[in-house]
Amino acid sequence: MQEKILILDFGSQYTQLIARRVRELNVYCEIHPYNHYPAPDSSVKGVILSGSPSSVRDANAPQVDLSPIKGAFPLLGVCYGAQYLAQNYGGEVKPSATREYGRAMLSKVEAANPLICGLSQTTQVWMSHGDTIARIPDNYRIIASTEDVPVAAFQIDGEKTWGIQFHPEVYHSTEGSQLLKHFVVDICGCKQDWTPDSFIESTVRELQDKLGNDKVVLGLSGGVDSSVAAMLLHKAIGKNLVCIFVDMGLLRKNEFEDVLRSYESMGLNVIGVRAGDKFLSDLKGVTEPENKRKIIGRDFIEVFDAEAQKLTDVKWLAQGTIYPDVIESVSVNGPSATIKSHHNVGGLPEKMHLKIVEPLRLLFKDEVRRVGRQLNIPMEILGRHPFPGPGLGIRILGEVTAEKVRVLQEADKIFIDNLKEAGLYDKVWQAGVMLLPVQSVGVMGDERTYENCVALRAVTSTDGMTADWVHLPYEFLAKVSNEIINRVKGINRVVYDISSKPPATIEWE
C-alpha cells in the first residue's frame, strides 16, 4: 500500500504548494476538502491542516471533525490550521493589532523540538494572517516565536500535534522545506520512496490489471500531458493503445509533420488526421472569440469521434488529466468564474460511450515532466511551451482564414526560432505571435503599404494562472521585428505586448 500524507484543505491559496513541497521530498500526499476527507487507514502517516481565507472567529468558519486524527496520527496545522487547533481546544484567537504579511524572523524557543531541531536559531519565515493566537491551552508549549507573534509555533504535550503560524510551503520561508522534512520524514516516518521510477512501475502494473487485453484510444496533442500518458499506456499495453492526432489546420508551421514523426520514433501507434478544411470552413465569418472556441471544440470532437468509430472493439478513452484538474473539480472553493472556455477540445468523454482511464490524475505538471524524462520522451516534446487547444485560431483576432493562418505561421516561426537560437526559449514559459485585425500605413521601397500588424507575446509563469511579460533584450526584439517585416508578406508593423496577467490574459482571445 502506498504510504501517504493527507492534507486537509480549508481553501488556502497555498494548499497545492504544501502538496508540491511534500512531493518534492519524494513523499506521496493527497489533498482533500476539510469536510469530505476519507477515513484515515494504516497507509496514512500523518496529516497537515492548510491555511484558509476564513477566520476561526467567524460564525460560519470551516469546522472539521478531527476525532479520527488528532492524537492518533502526527498532525501539523498551518496558519488557519494552527489557529483552529488553539481556538477549539481551550485557547483564544484574536484579531492581530497589526496584520502581518510577508517576511518575519523566527527564533527557536525549544531548540531541540523535532519539528524545528535542524533549523537555524533564527530563520526567515513568511507570514500571511490577520488573526493571532492570543492564548494557548494549558497543555500546549510554545516552541518558536517572532518579535510580533509569541505563538509562532507550538506542540501539544504528549501528542504528536504541532501548529505553526507561518507558511513553510512558500519559497520565502528559507528553511520551510527542512521543517516539512522534519515533519513527514522524522516525525511521520515516511520512507521517501515516491519517485518517478516507482510511479512508473506501479502505474504500469495497475494499468495492466485494469485494462487486460482491452483496446484504448487516446488523443495526442503534441503537449506534455497526453504524450506522457501515451507512453505510460504504451509501456503497459503496447499495441492495444491507438493514438489519434488531429490537425485542425491551426497548428504551428510544420508542427503536424514534426510531432507525428517524433511520436512514431517513440514507437507509438498514431493515426494522423488532417481536417484543416473542415475547421476553416466552419469558422468562416465567425469573429466572436467564444463562438470560435465553441466551433473548434465541437469540430474536434466530431473529427475525433468519427476516426475512433473506424477502430473496432475500443473499450477505453485515455485522458491526460493531471492532479490540479482533479483538485479544481473537488475544491472547497468550487469552480471559478469562466473567463474563457479552456479545455474546449477536452469535451470527449460526454460524447463517446467509453470508460475513462487517466494514468496521470495524481501528478503535478513538474512530476509529469520528470516521469516523461524517465520514459525517454524527447526534450522537444517535454520542454515544449504550452499551446492552447484551439491553436492559432485564437491568435488570429477576428475571422480566421487560410491566408491569415499562413501569415501567422510564418511570423510565429521566426519568433520561436529566434528564441531558440538566442538560448531564450527555455527561459520563457510561453511565447507566440498574435495577428491583429488592424492595418496601418507603412513605407517599403519608397512605396506606401497598408498591411497588418502582429503583436509578440512572451511571458513567465508557473501555471498560467498569473503571468508577467518577459523583458526580452531590445537587440533581440529588433532582430525579430526586422525579420518578420522583411520576410512575411502582409505584415508591416510589429509590437511587443507588455501586459501582465491579471489584468490581461496570455492569449488575446
Ligand SMILES: Nc1ncnc2c1ncn2[C@@H]1O[C@H](COP(=O)(O)OP(=O)(O)OP(=O)(O)O)[C@@H](O)[C@H]1O
Ligand atoms: N490536436 C489534437 N489531436 C488529438 N487530441 C488532442 C488534440 N488537442 C488536444 N487533444 C486531446 O485533448 C486533451 C485536452 O487538450 P488540452 O490541450 O486542453 O489539454 P492539456 O492539458 O494542454 O494537455 P496536453 O498537454 O496533452 O495538450 C489532450 O490531453 C489530448 O488528449
Ligand SMILES: O=c1[nH]c(=O)c2[nH+]cn([C@@H]3O[C@H](COP(=O)(O)O)[C@@H](O)[C@H]3O)c2[nH]1
Ligand atoms: O488547452 C487549452 N485550451 C484553451 O482553450 C486555451 N486557452 C488558453 N489556453 C492556455 O492557457 C493558458 C492561460 O491562458 P489565458 O491567460 O489566455 O487564459 C495559456 O497557456 C494559454 O495558451 C488554453 N489551453
Ligand SMILES: NC(=O)CC[C@H](N)C(=O)O
Ligand atoms: N493564511 C491563513 O491561513 C490565514 C488565516 C486567517 N484567515 C488569518 O487571517 O489569520
Ligand SMILES: [Mg+2]
Ligand atoms: Mg494542450
